[in-house]
Amino acid sequence: MSRITIFSVVSVAAMILMVSSSCQIEYKKPPIFTEKEQITKIETGADEYINKAKSASDHFHDLFNEGRYNEMFQLVDDKSELIQDPIYFDRAMHRISSDLGKFESASFTRGNAFQKKSTYEVRLEYIAKYDKENGKAPRYELFYWEIYPDGTLKLLNYRNGIDNEPGYAY
Numbered sequence: 001m002s003r004i005t006i007f008s009v010v011s012v013a014a015m016i017l018m019v020s021s022s023c024q025i026e027y028k029k030p031p032i033f034t035e036k037e038q039i040t041k042i043e044t045g046a047d048e049y050i051n052k053a054k055s056a057s058d059h060f061h062d063l064f065n066e067g068r069y070n071e072m073f074q075l076v077d078d079k080s081e082l083i084q085d086p087i088y089f090d091r092a093m094h095r096i097s098s099d100l101g102k103f104e105s106a107s108f109t110r111g112n113a114f115q116k117k118s119t120y121e122v123r124l125e126y127i128a129k130y131d132k133e134n135g136k137a138p139r140y141e142l143f144y145w146e147i148y149p150d151g152t153l154k155l156l157n158y159r160n161g162i163d164n165e166p167g168y169a170y
Helices: 003-022 047-065 069-074 086-100
Strands: 103-115 120-130 139-147 153-160
Touching: 047 069, 047 086, 047 103, 047 120, 047 139, 047 153, 069 086
Parallel strands: none
Antiparallel strands: 103 120, 120 139, 139 153
């Protein structure tokens, strides 16, 4: 073989290697909110905060069913680790939608409210049902909401049971 042919073959192989390596998808661990502020559980009067967070979760589900993932991302708090990776958030919502379908219903299982220095944090747990789902195991959904003094609610963390299912490991 001539030097030009060898050079051409090597060059093409190098280009194919470069293109294929740049197209690899990196799967990351889902961001998890880690509390950095001291919190105190509210024993009496928590229902007011829990009800506000339930309304915010209902709004989250409505946006999900409408496919308005960018608006869902706008609900994320600036201090949440979710804010660092909008692409992960968008991909996760698309994956839930494509694999589970539309959100149908949620049964509230428990919630807790916590006092922070100047805000409140509410953690909610639901058993959710989606229209493509046929499984008998409960699908847990977890929401962490931050409630600011002006009444604004921002999402600190969201977890869907799909994150723990086989085939979705990161």
